[in-house]
Amino acid sequence: MLNEKQKSLISRMIFMIVFMVFFISLLSLSSCRTTDHENITAGGRIAAVKINLLGTEYANSDEPTKIASINQKEFMEANRIQRYNVLLSPSSLINAELEPVRILNTVTSTSKNLNTKAAVLGNPIGEGIKFRVIAYKQNNGSYQIHQDYTVGQQAVPLMLDDGVTYDIIVYSYGANTLPNISTNEQTNIGNAKINYDSDNRDLMYQRISSFIPNGNSANNSLNIKLKHKIPNLTITLKSNSIISSVSNALIGNNYANAKLSLQSGGMTDWGSSNKVNVNFPSGSSNSLVSSPVFVNNDTNKGLFSADITVAGITKTIDLVDAFKIIPEYKSNLTINLKTCGAYIGSNTNPANYKEFMCQNLGATEGVDPFSPEAGNHGAKYQWGAKTGEVGRYVSQADDQSKDGDISGWENYKKPAGSWSDNSKTENDPCPSGYRMPTVAQWQGVISNNNVERVGGTWANDKNNYTTALYFRSPSNIRTLMLPVAGDRNSAGGGLSYRGMYGFYWSSSGSESYASYLSFSSGSVSVYNDGRTEGYSVRCIKE
Incomplete structure (x- = not known):
């Protein structure tokens, strides 16, 4: 039998063991927190922010814009419709028109599971598409936290400090992948840039400024509508004679090495340019319509070239400095090949x-x-x-x-x-x-x-x-x-x-x-x- 002194000693030892286990557990939990979460203010209330992807959009065109003539071939823009005319010969001409799409059709979703397709006309966001949300403190631009999301999967709340003012950046490549977040994205918004991806060219972006979460509310939410940053063009070839084939069709200039500033939402560091293939269907018709193509450009140096067989005769058309490709717009480029007679x-x-x-x-x-x-x-x-x-x-x-x-x-x-x-x-x-x-x-x-x-x-x-x-x-x-x-x-x-x-x-x-x-x-x-x-x-x- 143990005497009272021995029993007391054993009890104290058990208490010390339990205390040490509890203390070690706390240290372990602390060490498992991500670097992102360590940026949250110590001792402050935390706000869980729901993420609602409402859809995507292109820029709308409703105001006239003047663009100076860039050549001697009649370049005009009215209500953002650009027209270009040039004679190929005294009896044949090219009449081109670049017109932005004005009718947008956005399907919205406030589902926490992000399992509803959200789209502007012709650009659906389907299940599996990934996007990234980054929070920067507005007072000094410093990075706090980011979270990646996948459309169709459970949306984990974004954890932010109560009462702090944030600038929220959201972007997606319109693909089922995202690159690893870079070091400059995790420092300061002023330095944060992401690469344009020529393999996944539908780069989308939104900046939500002055967002203040409330730690006392269960209804904190970010409503996101991504804007397509890269111009999207559909090319239609028309002729008053039969077009039987189109080959070597290219459009440009496309700046494959450009970067997007997360602070401004504009392209920067353009680098060198290339041309993008344009795919037309086979068959014979007076009108052939291409598949849509993304072209990263913001200059008056828009160009298009192709070898086109019309009425059995193959002609090379080459439009140089013919139109301005405008970021954030979905546009239709219609090229009429006319033989006067x-x-x-x-x-x-x-x-x-x-x-x-x-x-x-x-x-x-x-x-x-x-x-x-x-x-x-x-x-x-x-x-x-x-x-x-x-x-x-x-x-x-x-x-x-x-x-x-x-x-x-x-x-x-x-x-x-x-x-x-x-x-x-x-x-x-x-x-x-x-x-x-x-x-x-x-x-x-x-x-x-x-x-x-x-x-x-x-x-x-x-x-x-x-x-x-x-x-x-x-x-x-x-x-x-x-x-x-x-x-x-x-x-x-x-x-x-x-x-x-x-x-x-x-x-x-x-x-x-x-x-x-x-x-x-x-x-x-x-x-x-x-x-x-x-x-x-x-x-x-x-």
Whole structure:
């Protein structure tokens, strides 16, 4: 039997053992806390913050933005719609339009499990996509904690100090992976940058400023809507002829080595650029639409190139410095490959389609040839005259600045044969590969193409540049536009009928007259008249 003294000693020993075990356990628990949690203020209340992923969005476009012209090929932007026009040849052109998508469709979710897909139109966030949440103290920018999340899995609360003001940064690559958090991300927000990932290009980001958690509340939450930072483009190729193949399609410039500043949300350290492949479907059509592609760019140096087979002929198109690719926008780039012309015989036979120059002789290069405007009216010629021939030629500039008689206007005819139906003459003003159309060809155009008239009132007004006549194919595609440019009368070369009548010379004539195309708001036909009027010239391909 133990005496009382021995029993007391044993009890004290048991107590000491229990105390030591308890103390060691506390040390063990303390050592298991992450470095992140050690940043939480000692002795302060802790707030559990719920994470709600509400969806994603692109920037919306609702205000006009002006961008200075960056080349001589007509670069314009209105309401963030950019347009670019360039002639590939006198009878073919590229008409490109870059337009941001304006209709967004965001599906929201406040589920703690993040198991509902959240998306802006065309960019769903599916299960398994990872995103990172980082908390920085606003007063000094220092890092406190981060947590990675996966859509479709239980969302662990973010543990923050009660009453402290934070700047919260959230980002995702739109993929089921995230890189390890870097050292600069875990120091100060001012230094924090992440790499752009060319393999996972849908980089998304949000900054939530001045977030203050409340340790006395069970309803602390961060509502997150990620913004796509990288421009996303879908390219549509169109033609008034059949496109049978597209190869070597590239878009750029893409800056693969750029970094995203977590403080500003802007790209920095751009580095060198490359081009991104664009995938088009196989098959033949008047319109082919690519798969969407991300292009990391924020310059006026947007470019696109491809080898495109149209109507059996392969052409290389190369748009350089053609448009501005704007971060955070989802956009559609539509490239129209147009061959200007009309059917001069039965429109059921493609061989009867004849190319015309896209613009009148003397018109402003770079103006959209299908736009009714002053720059497309061009010069005016007496029948049989050369370009610049004194007394028989009026430039576009003079035609639009001088509506009275022309000093020295000739009133005697050029000799018959100055222009000819049989061959291109020395006086023929059309460039190499083109010639004056015959009256039979103009009649063929009238007989085998649909006609469309545009503009307001077809009235005789020296300032009326808005009226025009379009010829359309059997599929109702505009293939040729003729401005209603009026004429220069035979008496003294004064301006007549601008906006009311269009007059276009043919090569056909005799000793006493010449033939021409004429049209108005109610008629289109060919006529014969004297040869000293000044009419427009539209050349046909030889």
